[in-house]
Amino acid sequence: MLKNHSETKKINHFKLISILIVFILLQSCANKKNLIYFQGSISDTQNNQSYSPIFKSDDLLSINVISLDEAATKPFNMPVVFNNQSLGGYSQGNAATYGYLIDSEGNIDFPVIGKLKLSGLTRQEAILYLKEQLKPYLNNPNILIRILNYKVTVLGEVRNPGTFTIPNERITLPEAIGIAGDLQITAIRKNIMVIRDVNGKKTETRVDLSSKELFSSPVYYLQQNDVVYIEPNRAKINSSVINVSNVSLIISVITLFTTVAVLFTR
Secondary structure (H helix, E strand, O other), X not given: OHHHHHHHHHHHHHHHHHXXXXXXXHHHHHHHHOOOOOEOOOOOOOOOOOOOOEOOOOOEEEEEEEOOOXXXXXXXXXXXXXXXXXXXXXXXXXXXXXXXXXXXXXXXXXXXXXXXXXXXXXHHHHHHHHHHHHOOOOOOOEEEEEEOOOEEEEEEOEOOOEEEEOOOOOEEHHXXXXXXXXXXXXXXXXXXXXXXXXXOEEEEEEEOOOEHHXXXXXOOEEOOOOEEEEOEOHHHHHHOOOXXXXXXXXXXXXXXXXXXXXXXXX
């Protein structure tokens, strides 16, 4: 009778362990869904309109004025110089031009004309505005405008966090994450934070990278100086408390529980 009771006890413990193993496996399958990007069909997703950056304070602009009369356009162009370290310090040995810095009031100091308010304008709007201001001096000039310090920052659970200059002034959130080396396995994909400066105030937008709704998000296209932060999951946070000094304690606790379990199941 005692033997049967002992065997029944062992069977019950075996069933309990089996149930725990199945539960862990099911949890692993559920977590796998959290690792997949853009779930669902994206063919019917409403896409963002074509993105054009809006000039802001602290943007450094390159403005080139071109016309058939080179002598007449010369006063309106800055000289090209060779600089061992380009603006911002992100690359070296590149030819660069002096830029027009948009001040805190949204203005640049343009040669001959003086102060021009460019903050809040898109590139095309700024070109049309400059052409209007140059009418008394030039006949139908072409104007090229670029942002010299267009950059985004990606922090948190990515392989290569950092600040990245964007030469074409157009980058999406998935592209920025790709430049940073993609997300770590320990990243939370459903709660990515984008910090943006809007009219001098910091705004925060949360994005679910596993959802197709990302493509219609207002932060799908990143703006200059946006900061992207990817949070660590609970496993990463918990692992951060484990260090060399308490590894022996953890091993001792595991050994104790194992010994008790073996004695209990005998």
